[in-house]
Amino acid sequence: MPNDGTQTHTDPQRTCVRLRQDLETPLTTLTTPFGTALYLYARSSDSVAASTIGQDYLAFCYDDHNLTFAVCDGVGQSFMGDLAARVLGDGLNAWLWSLDEKPADAESFSQATADALNLLTKAGEETVNAFSLPDHLPPILVQALYQQRQYGSESMFVAGRLALDADEPWVALCWLGDSPVAAIDFNGELVDLGPRGHTSERWNATTGVKGEVHTWVGSAEGVARVAGYTDGLATGHVPTDADLARLLQTWVSDPPQDDASLFDVRLAPSPETTGQEAPPEPEVLESAFRRDESRPITVDEERTPVRDVQPIETAEASSAVEGWRPLTEKERERAPEARPVEPEPVMPEGLPDTAELLSTLSSQALSGALGIPGAGGMPTPSTQQQVQMWQQAALLGLTSAALAMLMVDRLMKQQDEQEKKKP
Numbered sequence: 001m002p003n004d005g006t007q008t009h010t011d012p013q014r015t016c017v018r019l020r021q022d023l024e025t026p027l028t029t030l031t032t033p034f035g036t037a038l039y040l041y042a043r044s045s046d047s048v049a050a051s052t053i054g055q056d057y058l059a060f061c062y063d064d065h066n067l068t069f070a071v072c073d074g075v076g077q078s079f080m081g082d083l084a085a086r087v088l089g090d091g092l093n094a095w096l097w098s099l100d101e102k103p104a105d106a107e108s109f110s111q112a113t114a115d116a117l118n119l120l121t122k123a124g125e126e127t128v129n130a131f132s133l134p135d136h137l138p139p140i141l142v143q144a145l146y147q148q149r150q151y152g153s154e155s156m157f158v159a160g161r162l163a164l165d166a167d168e169p170w171v172a173l174c175w176l177g178d179s180p181v182a183a184i185d186f187n188g189e190l191v192d193l194g195p196r197g198h199t200s201e202r203w204n205a206t207t208g209v210k211g212e213v214h215t216w217v218g219s220a221e222g223v224a225r226v227a228g229y230t231d232g233l234a235t236g237h238v239p240t241d242a243d244l245a246r247l248l249q250t251w252v253s254d255p256p257q258d259d260a261s262l263f264d265v266r267l268a269p270s271p272e273t274t275g276q277e278a279p280p281e282p283e284v285l286e287s288a289f290r291r292d293e294s295r296p297i298t299v300d301e302e303r304t305p306v307r308d309v310q311p312i313e314t315a316e317a318s319s320a321v322e323g324w325r326p327l328t329e330k331e332r333e334r335a336p337e338a339r340p341v342e343p344e345p346v347m348p349e350g351l352p353d354t355a356e357l358l359s360t361l362s363s364q365a366l367s368g369a370l371g372i373p374g375a376g377g378m379p380t381p382s383t384q385q386q387v388q389m390w391q392q393a394a395l396l397g398l399t400s401a402a403l404a405m406l407m408v409d410r411l412m413k414q415q416d417e418q419e420k421k422k423p
Helices: 045-050 081-097 106-119 121-130 139-151 241-253 282-286 329-333 354-360 363-369 383-396 401-421
Strands: 006-010 015-019 025-032 035-042 056-062 066-074 154-163 170-176 181-185 202-204 208-210 214-219 223-229 260-266 305-307
Touching: 015 035, 015 081, 025 241, 035 056, 035 241, 045 401, 056 081, 056 260, 066 081, 066 223, 066 260, 081 106, 081 121, 081 154, 081 202, 106 121, 106 170, 106 208, 106 214, 139 401, 154 223, 170 181, 170 223, 241 260, 383 401
Parallel strands: none
Antiparallel strands: 006 015, 015 056, 025 035, 035 260, 056 066, 066 154, 154 170, 154 202, 170 214, 181 223, 202 208, 223 260
16 A cells, blocks of 8 residues: 555546545645646544544546546544545545536436435445454443444535536536535636535435535536535635645644545636735745655646647636635525524433533543653543543544544553553
């Protein structure tokens, strides 16, 4: 398996790239016949510190004129959300690639996507059931994981298909959940894709689609850029090149609070669509890249062809990138009563309240679980306290099952080693 964070598969029809979930993929540029694709994958600070797998998953496929992509955000409070994200991402790419023609409209595309996702539950259920829990886990954690397995593994997503060799080139986008997706025209204006999704919408690997699959279908002739990403980027607008440079520099020493993934394809890059008047200076970005072959973002001087060798003709730019409205603007304008309301979680009896547990689940406690002395003069919790803390966090759904399982396993091994050293 490659060490650069990607798995690449090429057949006569297409090339597919799947990013690994257990390590970082720095911002990478890929030149294709129809434009430049940028992608990245960064695990959360907790996952990096604990050396555990990330919950996001990113995969895409392309040939000379076609592209599919899926950016999936696994739900950490479900059973091993990374499993659902991986099955979902691969399944979406395969299904979107199979589309022979432009969907008739957004409504029919939404129904077709939902039907495809519900059929994908066979593979999802097999993957969830086949996952083996490590031996020697405490019974209370096994019980929590069993309950989560019964509930299923879940993920949100944003995905798309670009068909640029058709008589009328088209773009079809779909999303479930609140991961942002954007299409930008030549003037740097956001194409109106409709309302953003909600966190209550997701795909369950066992039961299928929960909520409404949102879609947009339109011509590719006026689209200069398409981007999909997870909320770990922590930006309220489509990231500009300057935003990406800043994030990369920050993440070198301070990983994001949540897993972050981005897929960004530029069909016709320009200062209006990427957010800068000139390419970043190489030395500005050098420290942010973690492998030599990574390259800084560049803005091509000429427009990139969509099909054959005919470039897209663009109108004079009339607005700056600073004028982009946040993707959440429509959500903010909606009446409060129109917004979906998620039910309050039911807390098991005999466990500390949420505020108390969140306070305990601090970076100091995580440091203690990793064998690092307590920070700020505070004593490191005992091994038993730390085990109980992670067990309770899993039961309450305040942390992912994967992280809790890894931490408890590590703590138990650490305790065994300490016992062996005793005279």
